Amino acid sequence: MWLNTNTYHHSDFEDLEALCKAKEESGLKISLCIPTLNEEKTIGKEIVIFKSALMDRFPLIDEFAVIDSGSTDRTGEISEAYGADFHYSGDILPSQGFKRGKGENLWKAVYELKGDIICYVDADIANIHPRFVYGLVAPLIHRPEVHYCKAFYERPLAFSQGIRPTGGGRVTEILVRPLFSLFYPELSQLFQPLSGEYAVRREVLEKIPFPIGYGVETSHILDVYHEYGMSAFAQTDLDQRVHRNQSTAALGKMAFGILQSFLGRLESHGKATQHEAISDIYRALQANGTEYEEISTQITEEERPPMLEIAEYLKKFPR
Amino acid sequence: MPEHSLLDLQQSLLSHKELYLADAVMLGEIPASTGDEAKRNKYVAQRFAQSSLEHISIDEEGNCQGLIRGSEHLNPILVTAHADTHLDIPTDQRVTVNVDSEAMTGMGLSDNTIGLAALAALPDLLDKLGIKLRHDLLLLSHVNSLGSKDLAGLHFFLDNYQGPIHSGIVVEGTTLGRLNHSCFGMVQAEITCKVQQDPNSRWEQSENAIILMHRILRKILEIPLPQEPRTSLIIGSIRSGRTFNRPPDTATLRFEIRSEEPGRARDVRLQIESILEELGAATHSECTIEYSALRKPGGIPFSHPFVTAHRKILSDLEITPVLGPSYSDLSALILKEIPAITLGLSTARHLNEPGETVDLPPLFTGLTQLIALILEIDQSNTETFSA
Known part of the structure; x- marks a missing residue:
């Protein structure tokens, strides 16, 4: 079963000397990208830990860039x-302009970085550790058929002895997992499809479009699954991840963006038909005493095209 | 060491700063109250192993040690730092350390995460700087150092280490410029008074432990203490009672006596014991004393080449030395007649609070100082260093 054969724990790869040897033998180059927007509190720590452990002490990473949306x-x-x-994201591929969003940074990284594998790690992780990188790139080094490795984490909630409550966050459990169960049952084996830490082969990244907002992780998973099937995925347990907790209102907007991307993929994969245009206005309600109002926010899941459709990319990475 | 090479050393260190900072972050995020340092020393042992040290071990007490073999296998220079912090945080809870371009923040950094990180990163830093020593370099992360544990880990190591030690450097996080080459005699003790209360008497007529402790304290403060050699008695804590209107039956008092004069701290504590005996008998109360630390004074003289070398390095780095006796880990080395000093690495603010901040520019000056001092000791005539 995929869940057992393609699920790892970071400790499976903690022998970094052996991992670096395997990487050298594979001839693969690895790039690390940290997308940022106002991350002054944690960025210094991430850089010193990754650089010292994975570049100076063990040469696992060949290249390391921070791609910023305009902090x-x-x-x-x-x-x-x-x-x-x-790098300021707007300075990369200036002919394509600049759109504000994490997905934009991830897309620009495909052009800017040179590695055969790109590992993305969010910048807001308080308990950063080298495992956040080696745990994700290792399955791609060891198994050529794996193209996309996703992180998952232990969530420190109260639980009874014996069974760890390993699962996604609130949006995963009440939106994405039910949707996967309905339309893509195999994908529900991913513990945390929305986690911001994953490693992907360039040959995959350059073929898929990038929503610039909330839907980037979900649509990536659906596109990779549609193209390669479940065997292209692996996932690694990275134990705990400590990060900022988002408000329920923020998660509502996130769920709205993800749902837009999901519905778009359903249609393009021929799994559903949209009979009329869906709204891009997210409507929330607010009560102030006995005054009630509707707060409307426009959330449009714009997408960047696959890198292979960009002329400058083909020039930089000729076929 | 010529001044220009000291600056070169500082520049080279700065070009590898992330090696040190990564260890400081990783160690700083592992809580380590006294007696609970195992996770930290597991990390230190892993770092020593990655740096290919020899004889890496964690002893029965929990100390972690490793050896860098010198080119001439001369007696080892011991560099030691305590692994425990003053924070009483269980190891399953988190401490967060952050780094920006000028400072690090996180509780417990200054005492003694940054000192311990210096120990963990030292092998890699020496390697990156191309430094090969003549002497063996013995690195020790010692445990059970603070409070009533009274340097138990360091004493255990020194009692059981097989073979001579050339000299010792105790690395403390703060404060850069610190140069301790001698130790106060020191006594730490806790007095407990327990009065007898008649269960049939009214509260306002009951014996009161606070009043008895007050009498004891007054008598203690009447003990004459010489200005020279410097001797002091510090009252650190007094505890008793729970509410407004009930006389407590127990009171405790913690104090510390320090003296530069051999035997003086002992004289003072014997006088305190007499006071307890006298007042205990007079009031039919139980007055007891327990000692958590008893340390002898000693050290190496100001003119010792070790001290001279350290002063010269500080002067070349334009740091004003803060000389004086210490009452910390140095005493264990002095007890074994090992020539040793304590140095500090940086400046810090808001100690043991959530916003505890360590300044980075002085920290790298502090690390330069440490490596320069190791080099000076290594290159000196061994004979001149005997205690």
């Missing part, structure tokens, strides 16, 4: 102080 805090200054390549 107004000291994210850039701190990144450069610790020797990371810091």
